[in-house]
Amino acid sequence: DAGITQSPRHKVTETGTPVTLRCHQTENHRYMYWYRQDPGHGLRLIHYSYGVKDTDKGEVSDGYSVSRSKTEDFLLTLESATSSQTSVYFCAISVMQSRVGEQYFGPGTRLTVT
Amino acid sequence: DQQVKQNSPSLSVQEGRISILNCDYTNSMFDYFLWYKKYPAEGPTFLISISSIKDKNEDGRFTVFLNKSAKHLSLHIVPSQPGDSAVYFCAASYSGNTGKLIFGQGTTLQVKP
Numbered sequence: 247d248a249g250i251t252q253s254p255r256h257k258v259t260e261t262g263t264p265v266t267l268r269c270h271q272t273e274n275h276r277y278m279y280w281y282r283q284d285p286g287h288g289l290r291l292i293h294y295s296y297g298v299k300d301t302d303k304g305e306v307s308d309g310y311s312v313s314r315s316k317t318e319d320f321l322l323t324l325e326s327a328t329s330s331q332t333s334v335y336f337c338a339i340s341v342m343q344s345r346v347g348e349q350y351f352g353p354g355t356r357l358t359v360t
Numbered sequence: 361d362q363q364v365k366q367n368s369p370s371l372s373v374q375e376g377r378i379s380i381l382n383c384d385y386t387n388s389m390f391d392y393f394l395w396y397k398k399y400p401a402e403g404p405t406f407l408i409s410i411s412s413i414k415d416k417n418e419d420g421r422f423t424v425f426l427n428k429s430a431k432h433l434s435l436h437i438v439p440s441q442p443g444d445s446a447v448y449f450c451a452a453s454y455s456g457n458t459g460k461l462i463f464g465q466g467t468t469l470q471v472k473p
Contacts, residue, residue, distance in 0.1 A: 250403075277459050288366075288449055288463035289404070296458055304460065336403055340459040348394060349461060351403030 249273050250352035252337050258358045265324040267355050269337030271317075277340035278320040279349065280304075280312060282333040289336065295320055327359045363387045364452050366464035374472055379437040381467050383450035386431065390452040394461065395424060395435045398447045407448075408435070440471045 249272035259265050269278065277296055281289040281304075291304030293312040301312050309331060311323045324331055334356050338349040365384045373379045381395075391412040396404035410417040410424045410433070417424050423436045437444055447468050451461040 279460070281463075286465055288364075288465045289451075289461075290463070291460055294458065294460060302458070338403075348406045348409060349459065350406060351396075353403050354401075 250337060250339060250350065252335075252352040252355050254355060255353065256356045258360060259327050260360055261328060262326050265327050265357065267322045267324075267335055267337075267357070269320045269322070269352060271320075271339050273339075273341075274317050275339040275341060276317075278314065279338040279340070280310075280320065280322045281336045281338065281351075282306065282331075283336060283354075284333050292322065292335075324357075327357075329359050331357065332359045333357060361386075362465075363390075364450060364462050364464040366448075366450060366467050368467050369465070370468045370470070372470045372472060373440050375442055376439045379435075379440045379444065379469055379471065381435040381437075381448050381450075381469065383433045383435075383464050384431060385433075385452050387452070387454070387462075388431070389454045390462075391455055392453045393424070393426060393433050394451045394453075395422075396449045396451060396463075397444075398449065398466070404449060437469075440469075442471050442473050445469055445471045 251270045253268045279294040280292040283289045290306045295301045295314045313321045336354050337352040394409040395407040398404040408422050426433045447466045449466045450464045
């Protein structure tokens with residue numbers, strides 16, 4: 247258990263509204279990641295962070311922004327939610343000191359955009 | 361461009377038999393490969409990994425094989441158990457990529473009692 251929590255666990259929102267998902271870790275790991283999981287696509291990286299205020303884009307970053315003001319919290323914001331952003335969102339941390347290593351995932355947030 | 365592919369969406373095996381899940385990749389720069397298992401309504405859990413300097417790694421009932429020339433890896437589960445029924449994702453990464461993982465689409469394994 248890598249001490250990762252995500253909130254909320256479920257959310258239904260309307261098209262055009264902003265939404266913020268939170269990932270919280272308890273063990274001060276440097277690297278944190280946001281993925282989305284969709285049928286037929288596996289998990290795709292949205293954004294990642296390699297330290298406080300250090301973030302970069304992933305494979306599917308359009309329409310999303312992130313912030314990391316503290317080591318333990320990594321926030322994902324959908325600036326104006328669209329139906330195509332209906333998905334399950336997972337946060338992950340990397341537990342190894344090197345930049346290549348296992349990632350451990352939170353329980354996920356199921357987001358529905360109506 | 362799908363760099364990591366799992367071409368079998370589903371697999372069904374009998375309890376006690378071997379389960380073989382396959383994964384192909386296209387990027388020759390990948391040097392670290394991982395398998396994750398995912399149950400419904402839970403996050404993926406790390407199962408086993410292999411570095412490109414090896415061709416086999418074992419952990420209990422789970423063995424991962426890597427064939428670099430074919431850009432192919434497989435996960436063997438022996439013997440399969442009903443509790444192994446889940447979605448399995450393979451993932452790949454390479455040094456200097458800030459730990460980012462590229463995932464396949466997943467294979468749903470059903471182990472029948």
